[in-house]
Amino acid sequence: MKICLLASGSGGNSICVQNGSSSVLIDAGLTGKRIEERLQGVGINPAGLQAIVVSHEHSDHIKGVGVLARRYGLPVWMTEGTLNASKKIFRGTEKIRVFENDEAFSIGDLSFQAFQLPHDAADPVNFSVTDGHSNVTVATDMGTVTQLVYQYMRHADLVIIETNYDYQLLMDGPYPWVLKQRISSTHGHLSNDGAAEALCNLAKEGLQQAVLAHLSEKNNRPDLARETCADMLQGQGVRSFPLSVAEQDRPSDIFVI
Numbered sequence: 467m468k469i470c471l472l473a474s475g476s477g478g479n480s481i482c483v484q485n486g487s488s489s490v491l492i493d494a495g496l497t498g499k500r501i502e503e504r505l506q507g508v509g510i511n512p513a514g515l516q517a518i519v520v521s522h523e524h525s526d527h528i529k530g531v532g533v534l535a536r537r538y539g540l541p542v543w544m545t546e547g548t549l550n551a552s553k554k555i556f557r558g559t560e561k562i563r564v565f566e567n568d569e570a571f572s573i574g575d576l577s578f579q580a581f582q583l584p585h586d587a588a589d590p591v592n593f594s595v596t597d598g599h600s601n602v603t604v605a606t607d608m609g610t611v612t613q614l615v616y617q618y619m620r621h622a623d624l625v626i627i628e629t630n631y632d633y634q635l636l637m638d639g640p641y642p643w644v645l646k647q648r649i650s651s652t653h654g655h656l657s658n659d660g661a662a663e664a665l666c667n668l669a670k671e672g673l674q675q676a677v678l679a680h681l682s683e684k685n686n687r688p689d690l691a692r693e694t695c696a697d698m699l700q701g702q703g704v705r706s707f708p709l710s711v712a713e714q715d716r717p718s719d720i721f722v723i
């Protein structure tokens with residue numbers, strides 16, 4: 467499988483997962499045009515996509531979904547709760563495929579297992595994706611790492627995990643108190659420390675590779691997210707663990723697993 471994070475952060479998220487003839491977007495949270503540009507930038511033809519799979523209705527995940535679905539005739543997979551909360555992006559001509567928040571479904575050669583996450587959206591999920599050989603698990607937009615999320619991460623060859631904020635930067639930053647509370651709650655976003663702790667446990671169980679994702683522009687910095695995780699891993703005796711930080715303004719490397 468090949469995985470590319472086209473964009474990652476509070477300003478918009480989209481991940482392209484490919485295997486052989488199957489290419490699927492998980493979320494499309496930039497404008498349709500921007501997503502097309504990013505795809506072309508990494509050598510992927512948007513006309514070759516098979517579907518868009520949606521995690522939840524926040525605009526940083528669905529901004530371009532309607533436009534791309536109509537332009538390329540792509541089916542859009544989402545839970546009923548997410549669909550009801552994102553009706554404004556659709557015009558009624560799109561092909562919608564509804565799945566349950568714990569369901570597995572296939573798109574071409576790729577199997578998607580949905581799982582619930584604790585996040586302040588209607589029916590938020592994320593996905594563990596496999597082609598039968600390897601597995602990538604996406605765990606972003608979650609206030610805490612639940613047992614369920616952990617179970618999906620521990621079977622992955624590649625984990626894409628949220629490092630949304632540095633606790634001190636969030637608390638010292640410009641956001642109103644109510645928003646700081648929302649972000650740091652168990653139904654908000656995951657901190658660098660929260661991700662680092664999960665990664666230490668996963669690395670001890672054999673995880674080989676992780677991407678730090680969905681960083682806040684205001685409450686985090688790539689170097690801080692990486693250092694927090696790398697320091698905790700090293701402190702717990704886990705060495706040479708490859709950590710990448712996905713960025714908002716450009717696509718990531720293409721990860722081959």
Ligand SMILES: [Zn+2]
Binds near residue numbers: 527607680
């Ligand atoms: Zn988000």
Ligand SMILES: [Zn+2]
Binds near residue numbers: 524
């Ligand atoms: Zn969200």
